[in-house]
Amino acid sequence: xxxIFRVAGWMVLGTLGxxxxxxxxxxxxxxxxxxxxxxxxxxxxxxxxxLYSAFxxxxxLALDDTRATPCERHDDGRDFVPTNKWVLFGHHFAAIAGPxxxxxxxxAAQFGYLPGTLWxxxxxxxxxxxxxxxxxxxxxxxxxxxxxxxxxxxVSERGGFIAQLAVLAIMTILLAVIGLVVVNxxxxxxxxxxxxxxxxxxxxxxxxxxxxxxxxRVLEASIMGVALVLFVVVAGQWVADSPSWSRVFTLGGVALxxxxxxxxxxxxxxxxxxxxxxxxxxxxxxxxGAIFSLAAGILFVRPQVLMPPLTRFIxxxxxxxxxxxxxxxxxxxxxxxxxxxxxxISSGTTPKMILRESHARFIGxxxxxxxxxxxxxxxxxxxxxxxxxxxxxxSPPSIVGSTPEAVSATMSGWGYTLAPQTMPALAHSVGELTxxxxxGGAPSLAVxxxxxxxxxxGGERLLSIWYHxxxxxxxxxxxxxxxxGTRVGRFMVQDLGGRFWKPFGRTGWMPGVLVSSAIIVxxxxxxxxxxxxxxxxxxxxxxxxxxxxxxxxxAVALVVATTILMKMGRLRWIWVTLLPMAWLVTITMTAxxxxxxxxxxxxxxxxxxxxxxxxVAAGKIPAEKIAETQRLxxxxxxxxxxxxxxAAMILVLIVEALVDWYAILSRRKESVLHESPYVATRWxxxxxxAAHGDD
Amino acid sequence: xxxxxxxxxxxxxxxxxxxxxxxxDAAYETYLRSKSTQSSSGRALSPAExxxxxxxxxxxxxxxxx
Numbered sequence: 001x002x003x004i005f006r007v008a009g010w011m012v013l014g015t016l017g018x019x020x021x022x023x024x025x026x027x028x029x030x031x032x033x034x035x036x037x038x039x040x041x042x043x044x045x046x047x048x049x050x051l052y053s054a055f056x057x058x059x060x061l062a063l064d065d066t067r068a069t070p071c072e073r074h075d076d077g078r079d080f081v082p083t084n085k086w087v088l089f090g091h092h093f094a095a096i097a098g099p100x101x102x103x104x105x106x107x108a109a110q111f112g113y114l115p116g117t118l119w120x121x122x123x124x125x126x127x128x129x130x131x132x133x134x135x136x137x138x139x140x141x142x143x144x145x146x147x148x149x150x151x152x153x154x155v156s157e158r159g160g161f162i163a164q165l166a167v168l169a170i171m172t173i174l175l176a177v178i179g180l181v182v183v184n185x186x187x188x189x190x191x192x193x194x195x196x197x198x199x200x201x202x203x204x205x206x207x208x209x210x211x212x213x214x215x216x217r218v219l220e221a222s223i224m225g226v227a228l229v230l231f232v233v234v235a236g237q238w239v240a241d242s243p244s245w246s247r248v249f250t251l252g253g254v255a256l257x258x259x260x261x262x263x264x265x266x267x268x269x270x271x272x273x274x275x276x277x278x279x280x281x282x283x284x285x286x287x288x289g290a291i292f293s294l295a296a297g298i299l300f301v302r303p304q305v306l307m308p309p310l311t312r313f314i315x316x317x318x319x320x321x322x323x324x325x326x327x328x329x330x331x332x333x334x335x336x337x338x339x340x341x342x343x344x345i346s347s348g349t350t351p352k353m354i355l356r357e358s359h360a361r362f363i364g365x366x367x368x369x370x371x372x373x374x375x376x377x378x379x380x381x382x383x384x385x386x387x388x389x390x391x392x393x394x395s396p397p398s399i400v401g402s403t404p405e406a407v408s409a410t411m412s413g414w415g416y417t418l419a420p421q422t423m424p425a426l427a428h429s430v431g432e433l434t435x436x437x438x439x440g441g442a443p444s445l446a447v448x449x450x451x452x453x454x455x456x457x458g459g460e461r462l463l464s465i466w467y468h469x470x471x472x473x474x475x476x477x478x479x480x481x482x483x484x485g486t487r488v489g490r491f492m493v494q495d496l497g498g499r500f501w502k503p504f505g506r507t508g509w510m511p512g513v514l515v516s517s518a519i520i521v522x523x524x525x526x527x528x529x530x531x532x533x534x535x536x537x538x539x540x541x542x543x544x545x546x547x548x549x550x551x552x553x554x555a556v557a558l559v560v561a562t563t564i565l566m567k568m569g570r571l572r573w574i575w576v577t578l579l580p581m582a583w584l585v586t587i588t589m590t591a592x593x594x595x596x597x598x599x600x601x602x603x604x605x606x607x608x609x610x611x612x613x614x615x616v617a618a619g620k621i622p623a624e625k626i627a628e629t630q631r632l633x634x635x636x637x638x639x640x641x642x643x644x645x646x647a648a649m650i651l652v653l654i655v656e657a658l659v660d661w662y663a664i665l666s667r668r669k670e671s672v673l674h675e676s677p678y679v680a681t682r683w684x685x686x687x688x689x690a691a692h693g694d695d
Numbered sequence: 696x697x698x699x700x701x702x703x704x705x706x707x708x709x710x711x712x713x714x715x716x717x718x719x720d721a722a723y724e725t726y727l728r729s730k731s732t733q734s735s736s737g738r739a740l741s742p743a744e745x746x747x748x749x750x751x752x753x754x755x756x757x758x759x760x761x
Binding site: 087167284339341491 | 714715716718719720723727728729730741745747749750751754755757758760761
């Protein structure tokens, strides 16, 4: 009887999800309520978790709870720590949830709400969650080995090398593009710049407290830090209102870019306890709080989604970034549906802390579903504002014009209503000088979040506080990714340099630390500067490049997963990883080709370089701008070369894997799995982790 | 009523423990517990030593995603 009720319950849930999804897809005319998005997403996630992840866990991976996991075999209280599954879920989610699922869907909203929302839900259920889950499982069975080590052992030496290169490439481009998002969020905003700048002394204070006063007392220090950060959000208004202080904190794009580059260098070279770690603590608490508040706000306010399901920009002429819906919607959404970077976390800390193999389903598959839900919320927040406002915030002046009247005229030409006084009034009500030309997703998301929050608490009066809280939240955790990434990049550079000259590889040797920090900062700093001075807005070039590199790493992870499944004898179910891999390779290669060779200068790097060179040759560029234009031409060619190298890397890896798979299937090569030997667990079935004891 | 209060307080206790574990507040206690169950005779690190050593290890590999 119970079984009948359970089946009926799941059928009702599935029908509800299908109905809500149908409403989103087929609704036309009147604005749609955001509740439909929440219902559709949650029902689809629950059904996917209950059915698809259970199928993968039982039929394909055959998770075995009698097998001791790495934390039981190597328990050292440091890396290998048995951890309660809810706590580890929190750890894993905090590690994988970065700015990508917030920024990507916000940018992809230029196609309308429908394509992005569908890909966020379907991409996560069938690709992103599967990748995270399978890689986590593979790493658990290999004592917590990294994706690079697994690629080397299971695919080939070259596969491992490509994985390492892909990580370095994605790191460089990721850091540049998120730096650009912060620059665009802070430029000409004394309030936001002051607030973010103040988080540095707050972090230093916490760092000293945690090191010398109460070592390791993270919770109490974080509570103090969060209180101080909230105070500086409010204090930012006083700074913005003071003419002299306001001048100090009103910075242009280039000045902000150099400030971020200097910060990245300092965070990488200074002791980790002083700046990087305390900022990470602050960021983790504020991130968790803001995400849950956004979810609660959307459920409470139930805003109308004003963006149409599809916009005219699916034809590739979008002002935020150029390119058709295929492949650029998928490239742009990035982390909210599938992220190669997650494979580094799934084969990093998490497998060393997991108690049971069966927890991999909840943690690997489940945490990615939650990340996808964050993406859906970002999409709702972006689409809840009038389309004219959304496009005015995210478009460069070279496309929409530089005066309120010109922007309004462009918007009405596109079919969106935007009175000339709307944007200045909105900027005034959120405490900003201007909201024009703020591409990057952060300001438009902050406007969306502020409108949702202020409808819940404070009304119009608190709109500016909520806006700056949202900007601080986004910038704070973007900078946390930036400083942590720079430090990891520094270790990679030191590791690489150490192969040629041993002292350089020593992580404690100060000259090596400084030089390697300077190298990695110079690498991403160059791309950041290039984005800031790009007349097309920077995001147009850099975000697709980031998307391509991220999906490339996901393809690498899925190649490793497919190879391992093949060696495990799961040929019948190989499509579970093979199809997402084929899809990723298709979109990555198509996007790479278009970004390099498309004849439209807004899409193709080479076409843009050629158009600029033709303008120089025809004498259309003023003499004082020629050097700058030559630099732009070089940058476009450099971007084309980087895209080409990324595409070549994936091609080499695919060929390598195909040869390997053919050899295995035709029995020309022995299929050897590099799993750790089976050891039976000694833990009781109800054991729930070291710190949790038995209750 | 008493049952609800008991369940509530047990939930809050578990939540508090989970929160401390999640943010790293309980890392040193976990380390000492693990150390006491191991047969190795090495000296246990002080809280400050453990804190710095743990951070250096954690931030030398990717631990924050995009």
